[in-house]
Amino acid sequence: MFRSPAAALLRRLAPLLSGGTVGSGSSTRRTLPPHIAPSVLFRFSSTPTSSPPPSSIGARDEEVEGDELQGAAGNVGPKLSISVDRSGLYSPPEHSHEPSSDSELIKHLKSIIKFRSGPISVAEYMEEVLTNPQSGYYMNRDVFGESGDFITSPEVSQMFGELIGVWAMCLWEQMGQPEKLNLIELGPGRGTLLADLLRGSAKFVNFTKALNINLVECSPTLQKVQYNTLSCEDEHDGDEKRTVSKLCGAPVYWHASLEQVPSGLPTIIVAHEFFDALPIHQFQKGSHGWCEKMVDLAEDSSFRFVLSPQPTASLIFLSKRCQWASSEELEKVKQIEVCPKAMEITEQITDRITSDGGGALIIDYGKNGIVSDSLQAIRKHKFVHILDNPGSADLSAYVDFAAIKHSAAEVSDDISVHGPMSQSQLLGSLGINFRVEALMQNCDEKQAESLRTGYWRLVGDGEAPFWEGPDDQTPIGMGTRYLAMAIVNKKQGSPVPFE
Template identity: 40%
Template sequence: MPPEPATPLAKRLCERIAQDGPLTLAAYMEACLTDPESGYYATRQPLGARGDFITAPEISQIFGELIGIWTIATWQALGQPDEITIAELGPGRGTLMRDALRSWRNFPDFRRRVRIALVEKSETLKSVQAETLAPEIEQEPPAPVTWHDSLETVPEGPLIVIANEFLDALPIRQFIRRGSAWHERLVTCTETGALAFMEGDRPAEALPGLDRFESARDGAIAEIRPDAAPLISSLAKRAKAAPLASLFIDYGPEVFGPGDTLQAVSAHGFADPLADPGAADLTAHVDFGALSQQAAQEGLSAYGPMPQGEFLLKLGLAQRQEQLMKTATPDQRPMLASGANRLIDPQQMGVLFKAFVLTGSGGGGRGLPPPPPFYSSPQS
C-alpha cells in the first residue's frame, strides 16, 4: 500500500489526478484556495498578525483613507453621477473599506450617493467584514452595503472598483519552452502520495498571452492568468453602459517577462506550494502589460502601472501622516511612522507593488479625464 497523502485535500487531489490525469497549475491553485472543505480562503482568516500575511490596509489606516479620497476625486472625474456603486473585490477583513468610509465622513454629499458592494465568496470573511464595517455604516448619512459572489451581480450604473491584492491570487498556468514549442507545467501525485510538478508530454495548444513570450529562451517558464481575461471583459461590458473606473493595487514588475513567480505564504514566511495544499496562500506576480493590452482591445483606457509609493505620496500620504502625528500619543507615533514608511519604502512595498487604473466613459462618446494621480494620457 502506498503512503496516504499528507492532508485530506491532498488525498482528494491525488484521487482526482488518478481519475482524470495531472492538474493544470490553475486547477491546483483553484482547489487550494477555494475548496469548500479545505480551501485556504474558505476555511480561515488569513490576514493580520495572527494570520499568514498582512496587506497594506492592515499596515496603516492611511492606505484606506487615501483610497477613500481617491474614490471621491474619481467620482468627480466620472461626472459626479447621482448614484455611484463602490465595489471592492476581495475585501479581506473590511479594513480598507472601513477606513475609506471614515474618510467620507467629511464629504456627506458624496457619501449619501454611495452604495457599497463587497465581492466576496468566503462566508468566514463575510462575517468578519460585516463586524468591521458595522460602526462606520451606522454613521450619518448611512452607506448601504451588500455582498456579492461575483461582479456580475453588482448593481448596474456608474461604478468604481477597488481591488487590493486581488489579481495576484487569480490562478495561473505555467508553460516551459522546449525548442519552438511550449509544454504545460502540471501537478501530479507520486507513488509516495506527494504532489509534484511534471511537464506535459505534448506541446500545448496556442493560448492567448503565450505569444508575449515568443523570444523566451529554451527552458524558460511563461505564466498566463486565464481568469483575468473575463474580469477585464466584464469591466469593459459595464463601461459601455455607464461610467467606470477600476483601481488595482498589486505586485509585479513594470515589464513582465519569463520566470516562475508562484509563491506560497504561511505564517508570514514562504512555504513549498505543493507541500500542504489549502494551508498556505498561493499567489503569483501580475502581468500589467497583458491587462493593458486586453483593456485597449476592449475599449478601456489603462493608466499605470505606477509604483505604490509614488501613487500614495501623490495622493497626500505625507500630509495625512503629519496630521495624524499631531494627535497621536507618544506610543502611537512610532507605529504610524513605520507603517507609512513600509507602504512607500522602495525596499519594502513602495516599488514592487503598483497602482493600475482602467476607465471607460459609459458609451456617451465623451472621453473621461485621467484619474488621479495619473494626469497624463492613457497607454495606447
C-alpha cells in the same frame, strides 16, 4: 504640485480625513504595533530572507507534431512550437512532499488526478487549494494579519484605505458627482481598506450618501468578518431586509462574482491584492518549444510537478500572451506564467466601465511585462513549498500588468488604461505626506513610531533609514514592489494622479 480636481480635494482632505486622528471612529479599531515581529514576512516581499524552494523540472524534450504558437501578424517574434517533456512523468522530482496525514482537500486533489489518470494544471491545483467550497484556504478561516499567514497594506496603516478613498472621491467628482454610485471591492479581505475609506470620507456627505457598497467575496467566513469590520446592521423596511454600514449609512451587498453585481449605475471598482490570487498556468520552454507544467502523483502518492504528456487547451492563452510580447522579451524567458482568469475579469471590468461609466483601480505586486516563475506559498509569514500540505498556505503569483492592459484595450475603445506606476508614486501624489503630518499632530510617541513605520512600509524602498531598533526588525518598504493601474471611461478624462 497637485493638479485640479485633486489639489482642491486634497487640501480639504488633509485636515478632515478621520478628523486628523489615529484610528478614530470605531471602538473596535485595530491597534498597530510599533514594529512587526522578525518572523513576519510581508506577502509582497520579493526578497525574502529565505527563498521559496525550487520547483524546476529536468528537461528532455520530445517534439510534438501539431500547430505552432507564433506572433500576431506583423510581429517579427520567433515561432513557438509546442513540445512535451515526458521525462518528468516518470523520473522522481527533486522535491517530493508527503504530509503526515491526508486532509479532506488532499484526498480530493488525489481523487481528481486518479480519476483522470493524469496530472492537473497548476491553475486547477491553485483554484482547488484556495477556493474549494468545503476546505479551500480562504473559505473557512481569517488568514490576514500578524496572527494569520500574511499582512496587507490596509493592515499596515489606516492611511492606505484613506488615500484610496481620496482617489475614489476625485474620480466621483470627475464623473460629475452622480447621486447614486456602485462602489465595488474585489476580494476585500477583512474589509479594512473599505472601512478606512468610509471613515476617511465620512465628512463628505454627498459622496457617502451616493454609495451602494458591493463586496465580491466567495468566502462565508470572510463575509462575516467584513460585516463586523464595516459595522453592519440589518434593517427591516416592511417585508424587505437590507444590510447597512453604520460607518456611513450606505447599503452593503455581497456577491460571489463581479457579474452578479447589478449594473446600471456609475461604478468605481477597487482591486487590491485580488489578481495575485487568481489561478495561473505555468509553461516551460525546452529545446523544441513550450509545454505546460502540471501537478501529478508520484509512486509514493505524494504530489510532484511534471510536464504535460500532450498539448493542453490552455496553450491558446500562452499564444495570446506571446502575441503581446516582443521577440526580445520572449528570448529572455525560459518559463511563462499566464492567468486566463485575470484576462476574463479585466474584460468584465472593462465592459462594466464602458456601459456604466466610472473606473477601476488595481493595486498589486507584479511586473509590467511577462512573469516567469513567481508562484509562491506562504504559511505563518514564511515561505513553504507549493506542494506542501495543500490548503494550509496562501498561494499567490506576480500580476502581469501588461496582460491586464492589453486585455482591457482589446475589449473597448471607450476606455483608457493608465499606468502602472509604483505604489509610492500613487500614495505620494494622493497626499500621504499631508496625511501623516496631520496624524502626527494628535498622537503619542508610540503611535508616532507606528505611523513612521507604517509610512515607510507603504512608500519606502528597502530598509528604513530612520530605524533605531533591532536589525532583524527593520521595516522593509514596498513602495516600488507594488504597482497601480487605472482603467477608466474616457468620458471622465485621465484619473488622478495618472495625468
